[in-house]
Amino acid sequence: MKEPMPTPPSTSNSSTSNAQIIYILYLVSLVVGVTGIVGVIMAYVYRGDAPDWLRSHYQFQIRTFWIGLLYVVLGMLLSMVLVGFLLLLFWLIWLILRCVKGMQQLERREPVTDLETWLWPK
Template sequence: MMDPDTPQKPINAPGHGKPMQSAIIIYVLYGAGVVFPLAALAGLIYAYVERGKDATLDTHLSFQIATFWWGLLMIVVGLVLMLFIVGFLVWLFWFVWLVVRLITGFQLADANQPISGTEMFGLKAI
């Protein structure tokens, strides 16, 4: 029998169970951001808020923050290049780049593994 004066931790206390849950939520928000851009912005804000809590999680958060800012740059460049019709190609590249980064990052987060870098010109998380 447990001592009634001993405080008990809740089953789902922060930092227990799924340390990568924040990263997984952000990957989902970024995916939804393709259709609902405010979801990606919410993911970015969440990534900044969650930084500094866990070293492994921080590798994902840094990757996600970089994904947002580089993606935004590609979207703007694509918009400018719409004047020359090649902007659609930039947007197509951005979409493929984003999907691959989200899938590979999500797989690593689901396996509780850090992101140690990227390969294939920043396309794939490793």
């Protein structure tokens, strides 16, 4: 007989929906760039009051913004020698994967598994 799954940490739906909105804002920023800035500001604001498992999502979102900004700036600079276009393509795929994997873990009410990664969580 299987052991029962541990009950997920109690968190209000508004707290998890804030983190979900930030992931969505990051994805929308692929079309409307300013929403990424709104998302990172929200992550900074909400991470202080969040439980540890949810705080890991906010920290992950903050790192996603800053690492992504670095990738975009490098990609734009290197696009003069055509290598940057590949880096920008990598950034596009990278951002989508990080947001999707983050939302999956958020849906299961799990913390981000590999918070310090520069790629995407396992």
